Amino acid sequence: xxxxxxxxxxxxxxxxxxxxxxxxxxxxxxxxxxxxxxxxxxxxxxxxxxxxxxxxxxxxxxxxxxxxxxxxxxxxxxxxxxxxxxxxxxxxxxxxxxxxxxxxxxxxxxxxxxxxxxxxxxxxxxxxxxxxxxxxxxxxxxxxxxxxxxxxxxxxxxxxxxxxxxxxxxxxxxxxxxxxxxxxxxxxxxxxxxxxxxxxxxxxxxxxxxxxxxxxxxxxxxxxxxxxxxxxxxxxxxxxxxxxxxxxxxxxxxxxxxxxxxxxxxxxxxxxxxxxxxxxxxxxxxxxxxxxxxxxxxxxxxxxxxxxxxxxxxxxxxxxxxxxxxxxxxxxxxxxxxxxxxxxxxxxxxxxxxxxxxxxxxxxxxxxxxxxxxxxxxxxxxxxxxxxxxxxxxxxxxxxxxxxxxxxxxxxxxx
Numbered sequence: 425x426x427x428x429x430x431x432x433x434x435x436x437x438x439x440x441x442x443x444x445x446x447x448x449x450x451x452x453x454x455x456x457x458x459x460x461x462x463x464x465x466x467x468x469x470x471x472x473x474x475x476x477x478x479x480x481x482x483x484x485x486x487x488x489x490x491x492x493x494x495x496x497x498x499x500x501x502x503x504x505x506x507x508x509x510x511x512x513x514x515x516x517x518x519x520x521x522x523x524x525x526x527x528x529x530x531x532x533x534x535x536x537x538x539x540x541x542x543x544x545x546x547x548x549x550x551x552x553x554x555x556x557x558x559x560x561x562x563x564x565x566x567x568x569x570x571x572x573x574x575x576x577x578x579x580x581x582x583x584x585x586x587x588x589x590x591x592x593x594x595x596x597x598x599x600x601x602x603x604x605x606x607x608x609x610x611x612x613x614x615x616x617x618x619x620x621x622x623x624x625x626x627x628x629x630x631x632x633x634x635x636x637x638x639x640x641x642x643x644x645x646x647x648x649x650x651x652x653x654x655x656x657x658x659x660x661x662x663x664x665x666x667x668x669x670x671x672x673x674x675x676x677x678x679x680x681x682x683x684x685x686x687x688x689x690x691x692x693x694x695x696x697x698x699x700x701x702x703x704x705x706x707x708x709x710x711x712x713x714x715x716x717x718x719x720x721x722x723x724x725x726x727x728x729x730x731x732x733x734x735x736x737x738x739x740x741x742x743x744x745x746x747x748x749x750x751x752x753x754x755x756x757x758x759x760x761x762x763x764x765x766x767x768x769x770x771x772x773x774x775x776x777x778x779x780x781x782x783x784x785x786x787x788x789x790x791x792x793x794x795x796x797x798x799x800x801x802x803x804x805x806x807x808x809x810x811x812x813x814x815x816x817x818x819x820x821x822x823x824x825x826x827x828x829x830x831x832x833x834x835x836x837x838x839x
Contacts, residue, residue, distance in 0.1 A: 461589025482795015586695030594688020694749030715831030726814030733807030
């Protein structure tokens with residue numbers, strides 16, 4: 425069973441932290457996300473130093489995306505069929521293995537990107553199974569009445585790790601003049617996440633029965649609920665087109681001229697904005713006009729993506745990235761809360777797996793799209809066109825899904 429609350433009452437903004445298992449989970453989550461973020465900085469800089477081709481940065485994203493497309497049904501079924509805590513421990517051990525392999529290859533002074541792509545592909549496999557279990561376990565460690573608050577703080581932890589991870593990774597890379605220390609630090613953080621996860625006690629979960637119909641239930645569930653389909657698909661296409669993360673090494677090296685330490689700052693800036701917004705939402709949750717709020721915030725994401733693409737000023741670039749993160753966080757919280765609260769526990773893993781495909785498409789496939797368009801049109805035009813595409817998607821989704829525009833209350837909100 426989940427631990428009892430430490431106190432009978434508490435400030436509403438920190439309600440989820442009354443539960444020790446939730447606090448432990450946030451520690452484990454911070455460690456594993458920070459490890460992957462600092463590692464991403466090292467991989468991106470290392471690949472670009474070897475090839476000097478933006479397209480190869482996009483291929484890093486594609487290598488992480490492909491396993492998710494192939495394995496999302498199996499990953500969701502595993503999260504519903506087996507203990508999510510144990511699944512996460514295995515995944516964290518897998519992250520440790522990937523960091524170890526990257527360190528080994530670096531120590532061997534490998535000058536080809538193909539072995540790096542192979543490890544990134546393995547990393548994509550681990551992430552495919554980690555995502556559904558990581559999100560579906562949350563209702564097992566926090567009572568349903570505090571779930572919206574837990575979702576917001578869960579997002580805050582993620583963004584805090586996304587701030588510190590790239591900054592630390594860029595700093596270690598610059599100080600040690602290479603990725604060795606970064607990969608070693610990622611190994612240590614992944615191992616710490618395994619140890620912390622071992623001490624978490626989660627409520628028993630409902631288990632699904634095997635079978636093809638059971639495996640496909642998550643996809644069918646999302647398809648039949650058009651509002652949820654609209655929410656997650658809007659987020660997918662907006663970030664798919666408007667994401668500029670894959671091209672940040674190019675901006676740091678050739679446009680802003682700020683080196684690997686500056687790359688860490690650029691990677692951290694969206695997370696700074698997202699974390700600030702998440703803390704604000706924890707104390708001031710979205711209660712009304714959910715659909716319109718999401719549409720306006722996604723529009724803000726697109727506008728400031730364009731600003732970043734055109735900027736040649738480091739402070740303006742950091743500000744633009746910060747604001748893209750802040751606007752994106754609103755859609756993250758709205759989507760995660762609606763999907764989790766509306767889904768029965770016995771199929772949360774499968775529904776979350778479908779949601780993770782949308783997220784993976786927007787993030788990893790978005791990196792490939794950015795690298796490909798940069799290869800065709802140039803780095804700056806690729807980012808600007810992506811931001812314009814995001815704005816076009818908003819107009820199209822407003823027309824196709826009128827229920828999204830008129831959506832009012834957040835499901836499952838508490839007083």
